[in-house]
Amino acid sequence: MDLKTGSKNRIDDAEEKRVELHAHTKMSRWSGVVSAKDLILTADKWGWESIAITDRGVTQAFPEAMKTVADNNLNIKVIYGMEGYMTGDDYMQKNAFHVSILVKNVDGLKNLNSLIDFSYRDFFRQNRITKNKLARFRNGLLIGSACKYGELYRAIIEGQSDEKLIEIASFYDYLEVQPIGTCKDLIIRESFPYRKIKTEADLQNVNRKIIELGRKLNKLVVATGDVHFLNPSDIDIRTILHYNMGFRRREDIPLPYFLRTTNEMLNEFDYIDKQTAYDIVVRNSRIVADKIEKISPVPTEGELPILAKTNYAQDLVYDYDIVRLSAIRTIAKVTAEHYVRCYIEEKKLRFSDEKIKHIVEGITGVKVVTAVNEYGFVIIPDSVREFIPLQQIPGSRILVTHYDRGFLSDTIVDHRRENM
Numbered sequence: 062m063d064l065k066t067g068s069k070n071r072i073d074d075a076e077e078k079r080v081e082l083h084a085h086t087k088m089s090r091w092s093g094v095v096s097a098k099d100l101i102l103t104a105d106k107w108g109w110e111s112i113a114i115t116d117r118g119v120t121q122a123f124p125e126a127m128k129t130v131a132d133n134n135l136n137i138k139v140i141y142g143m144e145g146y147m148t149g150d151d152y153m154q155k156n157a158f159h160v161s162i163l164v165k166n167v168d169g170l171k172n173l174n175s176l177i178d179f180s181y182r183d184f185f186r187q188n189r190i191t192k193n194k195l196a197r198f199r200n201g202l203l204i205g206s207a208c209k210y211g212e213l214y215r216a217i218i219e220g221q222s223d224e225k226l227i228e229i230a231s232f233y234d235y236l237e238v239q240p241i242g243t244c245k246d247l248i249i250r251e252s253f254p255y256r257k258i259k260t261e262a263d264l265q266n267v268n269r270k271i272i273e274l275g276r277k278l279n280k281l282v283v284a285t286g287d288v289h290f291l292n293p294s295d296i297d298i299r300t301i302l303h304y305n306m307g308f309r310r311r312e313d314i315p316l317p318y319f320l321r322t323t324n325e326m327l328n329e330f331d332y333i334d335k336q337t338a339y340d341i342v343v344r345n346s347r348i349v350a351d352k353i354e355k356i357s358p359v360p361t362e363g364e365l366p367i368l369a370k371t372n373y374a375q376d377l378v379y380d381y382d383i384v385r386l387s388a389i390r391t392i393a394k395v396t397a398e399h400y401v402r403c404y405i406e407e408k409k410l411r412f413s414d415e416k417i418k419h420i421v422e423g424i425t426g427v428k429v430v431t432a433v434n435e436y437g438f439v440i441i442p443d444s445v446r447e448f449i450p451l452q453q454i455p456g457s458r459i460l461v462t463h464y465d466r467g468f469l470s471d472t473i474v475d476h477r478r479e480n481m
Contacts, residue, residue: 069292073107075323080346082113082140082205083161083237083285084320088121089144094298095291095320097122098129103291103320105137111350113140115161118188120177123358138355140164143173144207145180146189157189158212161205161237161285166354169201192232203234203352206271208287209244211237217270218247219254230274235281235349238268238341240329242317243287249314265332272337281345284326289318 084100085093097114104112114122126139141164146157164170176198180188195204206213213229213236221229230236244267247258258264275282290299300315321329323343330338 069294071292071322071325073109073322073324075327075343077323077343077347078107078109079284079323079326079343080109080111080113080140080350081286081288081320082142082163082283082346082349083115083144083208083239084113084288085116085144085318086114086122086125088119089117089289090119092117092299093289094295095289097126099291100288100320101126101129101135101137101139102133105133105135107322109137110347111138111140111353113142113163115142115144115163117144118146118177118180119143120173120358127358138350138353140350140353141170141173141356141358143177145176145195147192147195147212148189150191150193158215159207159210160190160195160212161207162195163203163205163349163353164201164356164358165203165352166201167356169203170356170358172198172201196232203349204232205283205285206230206233206236208237208239208285209247213271213274214267215254217267218257220257226270226274227277230271230278230280233280235283235345236271236275237283237285238271238330239285239287240317240321240326241265241268242329244316246314246316268330269333272333272341281348282341283345283349284330284341285346286321286326287318288320291320293317293319295319 081104086095086097086100087093088097093116100112100114114126116122120141120143123141126141129135130137130139143162145160145162147160148154148157162173162176164173176190176195177188179194180190183189183191208214213226213233216226216229241261241264244264245261247255247264248260250256250258258267272282274280290296296315296317296319299318326342327338330342
């Protein structure tokens with residue numbers, strides 16, 4: 062495929078469509094250059110039934126994904142997830158393995174949010190999840206082996222024994238293989254163990270080994286795109302981004318991390334037999350997607366009683382967390398004004414309609430309100446907070462809701478509780 066021209070009008074004309082289970086948005090720092098909205102609208106245009114959002118270490122794209130489906134009245138199922146950084150139990154482990162985490166149901170959503178909380182509180186330089194903790198909180202989640210930076214992929218390159226590979230692969234609910242083009246940088250890397258990869262054939266053999274392990278363990282093997290941009294021609298956008306950020310090493314070459322149609326992905330695996338290629342691209346991706354419920358990633362009407370907090374400084378309640386109104390601006394679009402007006406009436410406060418409008422806008426995101434003063438906070442009960450995890454700014458004691466990205470200047474509250 063020509064990566065420079067004729068790529069923005071692609072269609073997926075396959076009779077049975079694949080499901081992309083590994084996609085990053087702009088919320089993947091320094092990496093993704095596509096919005097959740099564009100991914101979802103494209104998948105819907107292509108006739109896909111599902112698509113996953115798996116940003117690196119965060120779930121900040123969830124509100125946009127949810128809003129895209131609602132605003133456009135789409136029937137597509139968004140699979141909410143994350144690509145995590147998994148370490149051993151030794152907290153000082155230098156390198157973390159990538160791991161795919163997909164939310165199956167509401168219990169899984171709560172557990173993912175707990176893992177995010179732990180990752181930001183336990184690690185100060187980069188949010189990481191220990192393997193033991195991931196195992197402990199995996200109920201309601203599906204765990205995938207991820208990309209070339211995953212535990213299994215690296216073990217294969219290192220030449221570890223079949224016994225060890227089976228032990229590693231057994232941990233995962235499904236195994237991932239990815240297009241050879243997304244791994245070409247490994248061919249020119251000189252560090253261990255990547256210097257063992259000399260040709261594209263070596264990369265193909267890694268994928269063959271993963272497929273073999275899947276058969277031995279009766280685990281689904283799924284072809285995923287590790288998507289970072291929408292169209293092939295968008296490769297230049299990410300290349301420029303990386304160059305300006307200092308990624309100028311010999312191995313920092315442009316890689317085709319675009320969203321592939323079903324036939325484009327099938328063509329990526331023309332070096333294996335057609336039935337196996339069909340299974341990993343189409344059949345298995347749909348089986349994994351079918352295991353996942355259609356859920357809302359944030360509370361909806363009736364689940365989140367929002368209270369405008371006027372005198373927050375001296376009225377902090379020990380069992381509650383405090384976040385900015387704008388931090389949850391997409392959560393309560395339907396019920397926000399009702400709750401605010403009820404609270405104002407109950408407390409006999411004198412708020413003008415304009416002030417109420419500003420508060421409601423801060424919740425719903427109809428318009429970003431930058432001058433939300435002492436009224437710019439809400440109380441969220443612990444029973445609801447598990448749907449809105451807090452993330453710690455590395456190296457600080459400041460917690461900020463991960464739905465409030467972009468509002469870090471003078472909009473966060475240092476309220477880390479001693480019992481956290």
